[in-house]
Amino acid sequence: MSATLFDKSRPGRPGYRLPAGAPPAAPRLDAAKRRRGPVGLPALSELDVMRHFVALSKLNHSIVSGFYPLGSCTMKYNPVLNEELARLPGFAASHPDQCAQTVQGNLELMWRLEEALKAITGFAAATLQPAAGAQGEFVGMRIARRWHEDHGAARREVLIPDSAHGTNPASVVMAGLGVRTVPSDARGLVDLAALAAAVGPDTAAVMLTNPNTLGLFETDILRIAELVHGAGALLYMDGANMNALVGRVRPAELGFDVMHLNLHKTFATPHGGGGPGSGPVAVTAALADYLPGLRVRRDGERFTASRAPRSIGDVHGRHGNFAMLVRALAYILRYGGDGLADISAGAVLNANYLQARLRDLVEVPHDGLCMHEFVASGRPLKKHGVRTLDVAKRLLDFGIHAPTVYFPLIVPEALMIEPTETETKESLDRFVDAMAQIVREAETDPELLRTAPHTTPVGRLDEARAAKELRVVQPPAEG
Numbered sequence: 026m027s028a029t030l031f032d033k034s035r036p037g038r039p040g041y042r043l044p045a046g047a048p049p050a051a052p053r054l055d056a057a058k059r060r061r062g063p064v065g066l067p068a069l070s071e072l073d074v075m076r077h078f079v080a081l082s083k084l085n086h087s088i089v090s091g092f093y094p095l096g097s098c099t100m101k102y103n104p105v106l107n108e109e110l111a112r113l114p115g116f117a118a119s120h121p122d123q124c125a126q127t128v129q130g131n132l133e134l135m136w137r138l139e140e141a142l143k144a145i146t147g148f149a150a151a152t153l154q155p156a157a158g159a160q161g162e163f164v165g166m167r168i169a170r171r172w173h174e175d176h177g178a179a180r181r182e183v184l185i186p187d188s189a190h191g192t193n194p195a196s197v198v199m200a201g202l203g204v205r206t207v208p209s210d211a212r213g214l215v216d217l218a219a220l221a222a223a224v225g226p227d228t229a230a231v232m233l234t235n236p237n238t239l240g241l242f243e244t245d246i247l248r249i250a251e252l253v254h255g256a257g258a259l260l261y262m263d264g265a266n267m268n269a270l271v272g273r274v275r276p277a278e279l280g281f282d283v284m285h286l287n288l289h290k291t292f293a294t295p296h297g298g299g300g301p302g303s304g305p306v307a308v309t310a311a312l313a314d315y316l317p318g319l320r321v322r323r324d325g326e327r328f329t330a331s332r333a334p335r336s337i338g339d340v341h342g343r344h345g346n347f348a349m350l351v352r353a354l355a356y357i358l359r360y361g362g363d364g365l366a367d368i369s370a371g372a373v374l375n376a377n378y379l380q381a382r383l384r385d386l387v388e389v390p391h392d393g394l395c396m397h398e399f400v401a402s403g404r405p406l407k408k409h410g411v412r413t414l415d416v417a418k419r420l421l422d423f424g425i426h427a428p429t430v431y432f433p434l435i436v437p438e439a440l441m442i443e444p445t446e447t448e449t450k451e452s453l454d455r456f457v458d459a460m461a462q463i464v465r466e467a468e469t470d471p472e473l474l475r476t477a478p479h480t481t482p483v484g485r486l487d488e489a490r491a492a493k494e495l496r497v498v499q500p501p502a503e504g
């Protein structure tokens with residue numbers, strides 16, 4: 026970090042002067058484009074403005090307004106304390122270009138977070154730069170690609186199970202590699218024989234989600250790691266599902282070489298609405314030199330930041346989404362190792378409780394002990410002409426956000442349910458009661474479900490069109 030905040034030779038710094046003879050910084054606006062009168066802002070009282078925005082906020086559903094069992098995406102409770110800490114002026118008002126001496130505390134925070142993530146995952150090093158899980162996957166694939174190039178072979182193929190999250194194949198393709206899909210077996214786990222047949226001299230990496238998106242732990246993982254390494258490939262873990270493992274299982278010890286974490290799913294930083302997120306990538310010592318971004322190092326009492334020698338390059342500005350890092354470390358320190366292990370246990374307990382209570386209401390195709398989530402199927406309701414989408418829409422009338430639906434693709438009419446560990450038994454029971462009522466309605470009044478929701482600010486939308494022709498402002502009334 027050579028540039029200082031007060032370096033007067035750099036544009037934008039205090040005291041910066043244009044060099045003599047330089048063209049003016051911005052061309053003057055021509056007269057026709059200049060404003061001639063007042064802007065015409067509406068004159069409103071503070072109270073009216075407040076009411077307007079509070080009313081708008083009430084149109085939205087969030088984790089603070091009701092249960093939010095969104096499988097795979099983990100709508101975690103975000104402690105208010107985290108928000109206060111992220112807003113401390115020393116964090117919030119610092120500039121990413123500030124010289125290292127003036128931001129020692131911020132660097133120490135990142136160093137401590139990296140140490141914590143290393144302890145949690147068992148890996149040797151981590152980058153905090155990626156802004157999302159998908160960006161972490163991309164980083165992992167670029168590292169795998171570069172690592173093989175450095176070791177004499179330009180391997181080009183990545184194997185991914187058919188239960189994987191859609192970002193997995195997308196990240197592989199963005200990294201310039203090819204995807205080959207591996208089927209799941211009747212248990213819902215990776216088909217070991219199919220994997221053994223597919224892995225070969227062109228396999229750069231195998232990308233696994235563990236527990237997988239059915240909420241099932243890949244029990245053959247040690248054998249899989251042996252197979253993958255035997256073929257000279259790397260084993261990548263999509264760690265977006267760490268909520269069942271934190272404090273209990275270190276992925277490095279399962280044989281993985283590289284993984285990403287989703288701080289916005291596992292370590293209580295807010296998400297939804299497009300970000301900002303944070304998807305740190307952790308690696309074995311052999312891959313540490315390839316990590317992207319600025320790596321913070323401790324040198325006695327001093328902290329410095331520099332790039333790794335074989336770095337794949339930057340994937341985000343400077344240190345990534347720093348305020349997310351503040352929240353994640355606050356969460357980790359507040360609970361500590363044993364507390365985090367308790368959280369994982371709570372996540373698994375809540376999911377198994379719901380699975381046990383919903384088993385007879387809807388179908389659970391891959392039944393048995395689940396991890397932090399499970400996948401049910403709305404298939405039994407089809408005989409009433411009701412689909413999973415209708416169940417999801419009807420849940421909104423009960424003040425409950427819909428679970429993830431139609432994913433993973435290998436379960437027809439999928440309802441992917443993840444009750445966060447902070448939910449009480451009472452709120453889980455209310456969800457079961459709502460599901461029981463919906464199943465009764467499917468038998469007695471299926472039209473009620475097909476036209477749901479009935480109590481939300483907007484009714485059933487053509488979702489594809491609503492996404493493509495987004496209109497967030499009410500058109501003015503006609504006439």
Ligand SMILES: *Cc1c(COP(=O)(O)O)cnc(C)c1O
Nearest residue numbers: 097098157158159190192263265
């Ligand atoms: C959410 C998720 C991702 C992608 O993470 P983003 O931060 O949304 O990019 C990848 N894999 C799984 C299993 C996920 O649940």
